[in-house]
Amino acid sequence: MSTNLSKPAAGASGGAADLSEDTACVEGTNTEGATNIEGTADREGVARVEGAADREGATMTGAQAVIASLEAEGVELVFGYPGGQAIRMYDALYDSVRITHVLARHEQGAVHEADGYARATGKVGVVMVTSGPGATNTVTGIATAYMDSVPLVVITGQVPRAVIGTDAFQESDIVGITMPVVKHSYLLQSTEELTRTFHEAFHIAKTGRPGPVLIDVPSDLAAEDMVFHYPTAINLPSYRPTYKGNAKQVRQAAERIRRAQRPVLYVGGGAIISNAADELRELAELVQIPVVSTLMGKGAFPASHELSLGPIGMHGSKYGNMALTESDLVIACGVRFSDRVTGRLSGFAPRAQLIHIDIDPAEIGKVRDPEIPIVGDLKGILAAIVTDLRKQGFEPSTGPWVCQVSEWRERWPLYHPGLGDDPAQIVPEVVMRRLSEKLDPYSSIVVTEVGQHQMWAAQNIMREVPRSFLSSGGLGTMGFGFPAAIGAAFGCPDKTVVCVAGDGSLQMNSQEMATAAINRVPVKVLVMDNRCLGMVCQWQKLFYQGRYAHTLLSDIPDFVKLAQAYEWDAEGVSSPDQLDAALDRMLAAPGPYLLNVRIARDQNVYPMVAPGAAIDNSFGEIDVEEGAVRVARCEQEAIGGAR
Amino acid sequence: MRHVLSVLVENKPGVLSRVTGLISRRGFNIESLTVGPTEDATMSRVTAIVSADELAYEQITKQLHKLISVHKISDLTNDAAIERELVLFKVCAAPDRRGEIIEIANVFRAKIVDVGGSSLTIEATGDENKLRGMEDLFRAYGIKEIIRTGKIAMSRNSKEA
Numbered sequence: 001m002s003t004n005l006s007k008p009a010a011g012a013s014g015g016a017a018d019l020s021e022d023t024a025c026v027e028g029t030n031t032e033g034a035t036n037i038e039g040t041a042d043r044e045g046v047a048r049v050e051g052a053a054d055r056e057g058a059t060m061t062g063a064q065a066v067i068a069s070l071e072a073e074g075v076e077l078v079f080g081y082p083g084g085q086a087i088r089m090y091d092a093l094y095d096s097v098r099i100t101h102v103l104a105r106h107e108q109g110a111v112h113e114a115d116g117y118a119r120a121t122g123k124v125g126v127v128m129v130t131s132g133p134g135a136t137n138t139v140t141g142i143a144t145a146y147m148d149s150v151p152l153v154v155i156t157g158q159v160p161r162a163v164i165g166t167d168a169f170q171e172s173d174i175v176g177i178t179m180p181v182v183k184h185s186y187l188l189q190s191t192e193e194l195t196r197t198f199h200e201a202f203h204i205a206k207t208g209r210p211g212p213v214l215i216d217v218p219s220d221l222a223a224e225d226m227v228f229h230y231p232t233a234i235n236l237p238s239y240r241p242t243y244k245g246n247a248k249q250v251r252q253a254a255e256r257i258r259r260a261q262r263p264v265l266y267v268g269g270g271a272i273i274s275n276a277a278d279e280l281r282e283l284a285e286l287v288q289i290p291v292v293s294t295l296m297g298k299g300a301f302p303a304s305h306e307l308s309l310g311p312i313g314m315h316g317s318k319y320g321n322m323a324l325t326e327s328d329l330v331i332a333c334g335v336r337f338s339d340r341v342t343g344r345l346s347g348f349a350p351r352a353q354l355i356h357i358d359i360d361p362a363e364i365g366k367v368r369d370p371e372i373p374i375v376g377d378l379k380g381i382l383a384a385i386v387t388d389l390r391k392q393g394f395e396p397s398t399g400p401w402v403c404q405v406s407e408w409r410e411r412w413p414l415y416h417p418g419l420g421d422d423p424a425q426i427v428p429e430v431v432m433r434r435l436s437e438k439l440d441p442y443s444s445i446v447v448t449e450v451g452q453h454q455m456w457a458a459q460n461i462m463r464e465v466p467r468s469f470l471s472s473g474g475l476g477t478m479g480f481g482f483p484a485a486i487g488a489a490f491g492c493p494d495k496t497v498v499c500v501a502g503d504g505s506l507q508m509n510s511q512e513m514a515t516a517a518i519n520r521v522p523v524k525v526l527v528m529d530n531r532c533l534g535m536v537c538q539w540q541k542l543f544y545q546g547r548y549a550h551t552l553l554s555d556i557p558d559f560v561k562l563a564q565a566y567e568w569d570a571e572g573v574s575s576p577d578q579l580d581a582a583l584d585r586m587l588a589a590p591g592p593y594l595l596n597v598r599i600a601r602d603q604n605v606y607p608m609v610a611p612g613a614a615i616d617n618s619f620g621e622i623d624v625e626e627g628a629v630r631v632a633r634c635e636q637e638a639i640g641g642a643r
Numbered sequence: 644m645r646h647v648l649s650v651l652v653e654n655k656p657g658v659l660s661r662v663t664g665l666i667s668r669r670g671f672n673i674e675s676l677t678v679g680p681t682e683d684a685t686m687s688r689v690t691a692i693v694s695a696d697e698l699a700y701e702q703i704t705k706q707l708h709k710l711i712s713v714h715k716i717s718d719l720t721n722d723a724a725i726e727r728e729l730v731l732f733k734v735c736a737a738p739d740r741r742g743e744i745i746e747i748a749n750v751f752r753a754k755i756v757d758v759g760g761s762s763l764t765i766e767a768t769g770d771e772n773k774l775r776g777m778e779d780l781f782r783a784y785g786i787k788e789i790i791r792t793g794k795i796a797m798s799r800n801s802k803e804a
Contacts, residue, residue, distance in 0.1 A: 175657065179664055184711040187657065204711060238653070238714040362705035365698075 055228050062191050063088035063222035064095075066155065069198035071098050072230045075126050077117060077490055078102070079110040083130025084170055085157030088222040093128070102490060102519060105511040107134050109483040111141025111154065112509065116484025118150050119470045120445055121491035122275075124205050125150070130157040132170030135216075136177060140477060142212045143181040147474025148296060149273060151210035153201050158187070160220035175216050183211030188218060191226035199231045208241030209360040210273060241359060245376035245384060253331075253355045253372050254388035260329035262401045263289045264349075266312070269296030269473065270334015270358060270378055272466040277301065279382035280333065286386060288398045289331070290405045292320040294341055295458055296473040297334070303441075303462040309405060310414065313341035314609045315455040318412035318621040321609070323405045325616040327352040334358060334378050337367035338474070347614020357381050412607075414459045416622045419630070425600045426576050428453070428528055432460035434583055435498065435526065441468060444496040445488045449481035449505030452534035455605040457500045479508025482525060486512055489521045496524070496587065503529040503553060513566035516592040524586050525594045527559050529572075530601045538604045552601075563594035572596035606630060645674070646700050647724065647796050650689040650707060651715040654680060658712045662689050665706055671695050675728075677793040686714065690795050719796040729768045729792040731756070732777070735785035736763040744784060751777050762787055 055068045066089050070078065079102045082090040093101055104110035107129045114125030125145075129138055135156040145152045159168040175187045184204050186197050201213040257263060271280055277300050284291050284307050291301045292312045301308055309320040324330065330352040335341070342348040345367065356363075356370035357378050364373040374381055415429045439446070441464040448454040448471045463469045470488060472480040485499035506527055516523050528534075533551040540548050563570035569589050573582045579597070586595040606620025620630050652658045659678055666673055675692040695703060707713050719726070736744050736759075744763050748755060753767035767777055771794075778789070 176660070179661060180668055189656075236711065239711050360709070362702065362709055366702060366705075 056230065058228050059225055060228055061088065061092065061222060062188075062194055062217070062224050062226055063092040065191070065194050065226055065228050066198070066217060066222065067092040067096050067099065068228055069195050069230060070126060071096065072195075073124070073198065073202045075099055075124070078126045078128050079104055079113040079117070079487065080128035080155075081105075081107050081110055081130070081134060082128075083132075083134045083157065085132075085159055085219040086128060086130035086134070087157075088219060089128060089155070089157065089217065101128075102515065104483070105514045106509065107137035108141050108479065109486075109509050109512040109515065111138045111152070112144065112477075112480050112483035113487035113490070113512070113515070114152055114154075115141060115145045115150050115480070116447060116470055116487030117491040118145075118152060118487075119148075119484070120467055120488035120495075120497075122273075122467065123151075123491070124202055125152045125487065127152060127154045129154070130170065131159055131174070131219075132172045134170075135174035136172050138174075139178060139181070140475075140479075142178055142214065144472050144475045144477040144480055145212045146181040146183070148269060148472065149210050150212065151205040152212040153198075153205050154212060154214045156214065156216050157222075158216045158218040161189070161218045162220065164218065175214065178214055181212070182214050183209075185214040185216070187216045188221055191221060191224050194221075194226065195228065195230050200234060200236060203234050203236070204239065208239075209270075209358075242361070242375045243359070243377040243380065245357070245374045245381035247384075249372055249374045250381060250384045251388060253357075253374060254385045254392070256329060256353065256355060256372060257287055257289075257331065257385065258389065258392070258394060260287075260289075261397065262327045262404075263287065263329040263331060263398060264309075264323050264327040264352070265289050265291040265301075266294075266324065266330050266332045266335055266349075267291055267297040267300050268294040268333065268335030271297055271300035272334075274334060274359070274378035275466070276333070276379035276382055277466050279379050279386065281305070282386050283382050283389075286389060286394065286396075288396045288402050290323050290402060292316070292323060294335055294338065294473070295454075295471055298458060298469040298471075299463040299466045302464040304464060306406070307402070309409065311458050313338070313615060314343065314611075315459065315605050315607065316341075316609075316615070317409075317414050317459070318607050318616075318618055319405060319408035321607075321615040321618060322408050322412075324349045324352070325614070326404075330354050332356040332358075332370070333382070336363050341615075342367065343609045343611075343613055343615040343617075347616065350614075411624050412621045413624065414622075416624070416628045419622060419628055422600070423576065426574065426579055426597055428456045428599050428603055429460050430576070431526070431528065431579065431583075431597055431599070432456045432500070434579060435500075436461040438583055438587055439496060439498065441465065443494065444468065444498065445470065445485075445492060447471070447481050447485035447488055447497065447499045449499070449501040450476045450478045450535075451502045451505060452530070452538065452603070452605050453500050453502045453505075453528035454481075455535075456528070459605075461500075478502075478505040480505075482506055482523075483509050483512045483515075485523045485525070486516050486521050489516075489523045490519075497522075498524045498526060498587075501525055501527050502534060503527055503531060503559065504533045506559070507557070510562065513563060513568060513592070517566045517568060521592060522590060523592050524589070525563075525592075526583075526586065527594065527596045528599055529559065529596050530599050530603065531555060532601050534601075534603070535605070537601070538608075541602075541604070542608075542610075559594060559596045563592075566592075568592045568594055570594035570596070572598065574598035644696060644700070645692060645694050645720065647719040647726065647794070648689075648691045648693060648704070648707075649717040649719050649796055650691065650713060651681070651717075652687050652689055652710075653712040653714070654685050654687040655712065658687070659689060661710050661712055662707065663691070665710065666691065666693060666703055669699070669703060669706070671699070671703065675791075675793040677795050679795075688795075690719075690793070692794060717798065719798060723799045724796045725799055726770050726794050726796045727768055728771070728774060728794045729766065730774050730777075731788075731790045732765045732767065732781055732786060733788040734763050734765060734781045735761060735787060737761060740784060744781070747777070747780050753777065
């Protein structure tokens, strides 16, 4: 049982066990444990790496230059997994006193951990793995980060240059494999380009629309001697993201907002990346504009704010979806009009003109042509719009509209106590709401896996600040949440990190329980255990005549025992009266903790918009005017089989 | 609609693959593709012909712009551009018909580059109409093989393409 929190890593017994396990993998040696101990650089004959500045002009190997480059970029944490072609880089990392290495138990876990770290902190997440299977195991993690615009630098070992292309042992063309899912990638060809490549990679990953960048490092290059010079400037003439919005378009936007009667701010992940929460709130309050949020935008606008209309789309609130449908002006802020948000496109905000603000010009007009497009950094553009509105004078005229959406919010609440609650069963919405009440929204991070629990969390957990709700939005990666929570906990050690998981998703990367245990990461895992792939079951129930093709899981594994096998504290609850105390125990636990909450198999996420339907055409929402019952589905509206 | 895309890219390994991968990933067939160095040794020019409607074409160019290795994209679809292609025709030519074929080649200002016992190889450059015209005429004699380089294009006006 791991209760010692304060001291990171270096568990003696854990270390020994690891070594014997990891030798099974390639000829690679494992340096876990020792990498986290201070003072490893005291070993004889090893130069102490104090940072790039003192290394300027020094002769070193390519591998040492990789680590010195990471230090020059201010990297403090690397998530990874060693192996044959990465040994030299790991050997150099062994000497670094600035960089802590976190040994994952699977390369996919390492990438999600770095991703969670990046989402929680806004810094670049760094991953280091070996060639071949080590590299290919990162693909899902890279694709996840790409879809959600998360800055990562992924360093992969590669076979020596002379044997690239010969199907050498543990060779994979990782640059080719990942090409569609990286912002940019490099196959290092010579030591001369090493430091410039690393500097560019970090620059590209974190600027403009952020994304993952991969650097493939052949192992012979890592062995070559070179003189270390870290560049200070970036010379990328073909990469110049637009930050400042076009002044004329900003003026037009302000003018249009001034005339709007029923405006809605449609806010996505871009608002969080751009750090635009303050400006967003200022604009919303100044003009009195209701704010709806995508899954990725959750936290950009305070949930407790009277103008907040919460989530939208397939499982969004009826009132949020109605606001979009009735709106005359949608101000889209860092969103990409995902099909999970828009539903049938012709039914999405059909009466509205569109102002679309995004730093990525390719997002503008991709799905819907805006009347006023603005390319640039959201934060500055919103500030400029507010300045323009203030300068030209402004009389808010949206009073009736705000009253209208408030009425809708009263009429169709996302949850109504007692509704359909079986007193013998734990109600999923209640679990989320009780958790939400117990968490301080300013000092906690909720990370989700993917599925029904993700939607329940998005609907019911109140978030007030950016970077406090992390979820795989675009790719919908089951197995993302738990390792991402570990990464978030590494990045924000002063915050409570809770992973809301499903029993299906958790099994996709449960091996990372070892990573959390050995590093004493006090992550809390709340399993919404319905013993099935709930979201797919829900679709099968609604659209496939209840044919539960391969979606029913079982009581295996016993998650409590599984967690205990990794020396976690864990417990399970199955009746509503146990829930509160169990949540309290989970949140009070000093170390990693798993709480398995058994819920009924047949619970659905409501409201729901059938695939292919317009977003105001939902079913299952609670209608208070009808006596607080869930609105039944109108059969012909559902389009079964559509994605 | 057919589009002639002229893409100025970094002259580095893998860049062509990034450009063509991006186009094909979105489901568009590349009808013609050429790549070669430019006046600047660090740059290459990719000329690609793709068929796509306006919306899809706009997405392709915007996405291409996002590639770090892409410097500039020009659309040379309109008439203000010069399009050229080089074609080698291997035409069936019995000795008694060689004269006719050579005459046709001369009319099109094409060159005879190889003479065999039963065939002639003709090198021709030009735009699509001219080359199609030659091909139609040679077909009457029987064409053994056609090899095309793919089209290159350059804007006519002084504006840099």
